[in-house]
Amino acid sequence: MTRSELVHKLALRFPDISEDHMERIVALIFDEISGSLAKKNRAEFRNFGAFSVRHRKGRVGRNPRTGAAVKVEEKDIPFFKCGRSLLSSLNQWKS
Amino acid sequence: MKHDENKSNAMTRAGLSDAIQERYGSVLGLPKHRYIDVVDGFFEEICTRLAQGEDVKISSFGSFLVNQKSSRIGRNPKTGKEAEIVKRKVVTFRPSHHLKSRVNVKKG
Numbered sequence: 001m002t003r004s005e006l007v008h009k010l011a012l013r014f015p016d017i018s019e020d021h022m023e024r025i026v027a028l029i030f031d032e033i034s035g036s037l038a039k040k041n042r043a044e045f046r047n048f049g050a051f052s053v054r055h056r057k058g059r060v061g062r063n064p065r066t067g068a069a070v071k072v073e074e075k076d077i078p079f080f081k082c083g084r085s086l087l088s089s090l091n092q093w094k095s
Numbered sequence: 096m097k098h099d100e101n102k103s104n105a106m107t108r109a110g111l112s113d114a115i116q117e118r119y120g121s122v123l124g125l126p127k128h129r130y131i132d133v134v135d136g137f138f139e140e141i142c143t144r145l146a147q148g149e150d151v152k153i154s155s156f157g158s159f160l161v162n163q164k165s166s167r168i169g170r171n172p173k174t175g176k177e178a179e180i181v182k183r184k185v186v187t188f189r190p191s192h193h194l195k196s197r198v199n200v201k202k203g
Contacts, residue, residue, distance in 0.1 A: 001144045001151045009140050014133060021123060022133075025115050029137055030156045032114050036106035038197045043106035048138045049186070051106075053198055075199045078157070080188030089146040090161065090184045 037078050049083040108134050145186055157190040 001009075007026050011019040036043045037053055044050040058074040087093075112130040120130075141151050141159065151159040166182040190198075 001141075001149060003153045003156075006137075006140055006151070006153070010133065010136055013136050013140075014129075016125060016129070017123060017133070021119060025119065025133060026137065028115060028118055029111055029134070030153060032106060032111055034156065034194055034197050036104075036110075037194070038200070039104075041104045041106060045108055045138055048142060051188075078188070078190040078194050078198045080157075080159075080186075082186040086142050086145065086186065087183075089142060090186065 040076070045083070047083055047085040049086060050081050052079050052081070053077070054079040108138075148184070153191075155191055155193040157188055157194055160187050160189060161185075162187055 003026065004023075007019060007023045010026065011017065011022040014022065017025070033043045033051055037051055040053050042050060042052045053076050056075050056077055059072050061070050061072045062068065063070055082090075108131070112127070112134045115130045115133065116127060144151050145159060145161055148161050150161060153159075162185050164183050164185055167180050168177055169180040170177055
């Protein structure tokens with residue numbers, strides 16, 4: 001599924017909101033989650049999962065082609081932990 | 096901000112529906128519960144697709160990928176006892192370059 005399919009599905013489900021508005025709402029949702037992570041805050045959603053920021057230490061990596069040592073700077077990366085209920089429905093487990 | 100009583104500053108479903116109402120409430124003029132329904136519907140649609148084993152790819156945000164993990168022998172870290180971890184499906188999130196650069200603002 002892509003962003004536009006998601007917008008379309010939601011527009012069908014909410015006839016009181018136009019597809020055009022739904023597109024902006026979906027964009028706002030992803031932007032709010034991204035913005036929260038940019039501020040190093042978590043974003044937690046019941047029955048879905050949680051987004052957080054994880055720190056990666058700097059390390060010495062290698063250019064796989066030449067084998068030359070390359071310094072990899074420390075960085076923060078977005079991380080998603082799948083929620084229990086999503087995991088259960090993925091595997092048809094009884095929760 | 097309506098949810099500043101949320102001390103951890105974590106974004107939640109309520110935070111999202113408030114943000115939608117704040118931005119589009121005057122144009123759409125819907126009751127508050129409707130924005131909550133939209134947020135719930137949003138996550139439901141994504142979960143349904145993932146549960147069907149389908150990947151969900153959102154441009155300039157990232158991809159939710161369904162991966163099959165095979166069974167393996169693990170260990171209970173508390174007791175040290177060996178136990179079989181059954182085969183299962185998991186969701187991994189691959190953030191887009193856009194999201195990664197928003198989170199990792201280079202210093203200097």
